[in-house]
Every structure is written in C-alpha cells, then in structure tokens.
Amino acid sequence: MSNSTKKILIVxxxxxxxxxxxxxxxxxxxxxxxxxxxxxxASWAQVQNQYQRRVDLIPNLVATVKGYATHEQDTFVQxxxxxxxxxxxxxxxxxxxxxxMENFQAAQNTLTAGVRSLxxxxxxxxxxxxxxxxxxLQDQLEGTENRIAVARQDYNRAVQIYNTFIRRFPQSVxxxxxxxxxxxxxxxxxxxxxxxxxxx
Numbered sequence: 001m002s003n004s005t006k007k008i009l010i011v012x013x014x015x016x017x018x019x020x021x022x023x024x025x026x027x028x029x030x031x032x033x034x035x036x037x038x039x040x041x042a043s044w045a046q047v048q049n050q051y052q053r054r055v056d057l058i059p060n061l062v063a064t065v066k067g068y069a070t071h072e073q074d075t076f077v078q079x080x081x082x083x084x085x086x087x088x089x090x091x092x093x094x095x096x097x098x099x100x101m102e103n104f105q106a107a108q109n110t111l112t113a114g115v116r117s118l119x120x121x122x123x124x125x126x127x128x129x130x131x132x133x134x135x136x137l138q139d140q141l142e143g144t145e146n147r148i149a150v151a152r153q154d155y156n157r158a159v160q161i162y163n164t165f166i167r168r169f170p171q172s173v174x175x176x177x178x179x180x181x182x183x184x185x186x187x188x189x190x191x192x193x194x195x196x197x198x199x200x
Contacts, residue, residue, distance in 0.1 A: 029171050033180050036162040040183055043155040044094040050148045051086065051108060057144060058083050058115065061137045065118055068128040072121045079114035086111040094183060101184040115141065156185045 062079055065072070086107045095101040119138070122128050129135075163182050166175035175181075 039158045040162050043158040047151045050151045054144045055087050064134045068125045075117050082111040082114040098184045152186045159183045159185050
C-alpha cells in the first residue's frame with residue numbers, strides 16, 4: 001500500500017469518525033429535548049387531571065348547598081358559569097405562551113373564587129355545615145386543591161428543566177431548528193403577591 005493510499009484512508013477514516021461524532025451529538029441532544037418536552041406534556045396532563053377532578057366535584061357541592069340555601073341563586077349561577085369556563089379549557093394542550101397560561105389561570109382563579117363564595121354561603125347554614133355529604137365533599141375539595149398545588153409544582157419543575165436545556169448552547173441551535181420553544185410556567189396570582197392587610 002502506497003503512502004498516498006494510506007493518507008487517503010486516514011483522511012476518510014477521520015471524516016467518518018467526525019461525521020459519526022457529529023451525528024451522535026445531534027441525535028443525542030435532539031432526543032434529550034424530546035424527552036424533556038414529553039415530561040412537560042406529562043406534567044401538564046397531571047395538572048389537567050387534578051383540575052378536572054375539582055370540576056367534577058363542584059356539581060355535587062352545588063347540589064348539596066342548594067338543598068339548604070335555596071335563595072342563594074346568584075352564587076349558584078356564578079359557580080356554574082365559572083365551572084363551565086374552566087372545563088372548556090380542560091381539553092387544551094400545554095400553554096405555548098404566557099398569554100395562554102394567563103387565560104388558563106384566570107379561568108381557574110374564577111372557579112376558585114366561586115367555590116369560596118359557595119363555601120362562605122355554607123357558613124350561614126349550621127345544619128349544612130354538619131351535613132355528612134357536605135363535609136365529605138369539602139374534604140375531597142381540600143384534598144384536590146392540595147393535589148393541584150403538587151401537580152403545578154411538578155409541572156413548573158419539568159418546564160424549568162426543559163427551558164434550561166433548550167436555551168443552553170449548543171442545544172439552543174437544535175431547538176431553534178426544530179421549533180422547540182420556551183414553555184410558560186404557573187405564576188402566583190395577583191392576590192397571592194400582595195400581602196394581606198391585618199388589622200387588630
């Protein structure tokens with residue numbers, strides 16, 4: 001074998017090694033982005049699952065309160081409308097923008113306010129507060145709110161990992177080429193960000 005043939009083989013081998021390394025690098029990073037993206041999707045599905053559980057509890061809660069507080073029609077209408085708005089957003093996928101997340105949170109916050117109004121109505125009816133069905137529903141609702149908080153926390157963690165990964169170089173190049181964009185996180189509502197006023 002001549003020197004020129006050896007040189008050609010060495011160059012070809014070097015090109016193959018570099019090409020294979022570049023291919024593995026690209027595929028590995030692309031697959032990692034997909035894995036993190038799927039983790040965000042799965043976390044969002046769990047958030048939706050818990051919000052749906054809350055939506056499903058509300059008709060029973062409304063019916064129970066209605067049995068005792070028949071003249072609280074405005075509250076029942078408010079809760080029913082808020083439930084319908086929250087449920088209409090349940091089928092949507094992961095919010096792709098801060099505005100979509102804001103709309104989703106607004107619908108859920110309205111439902112939360114409606115449920116609080118409904119529970120406040122119950123305070124005026126001692127026999128309702130002692131009703132076993134009402135107490136069980138209240139416990140389930142409280143448990144669901146805790147599950148929602150955990151699911152939102154898990155979602156935010158998955159989004160943080162995904163967003164961090166796709167913004168780092170060189171993954172950012174691959175993410176931009178394939179349309180992977182930063183995902184919005186849950187943020188505290190305006191009410192939660194202002195300190196409550198305490199007066200004695």
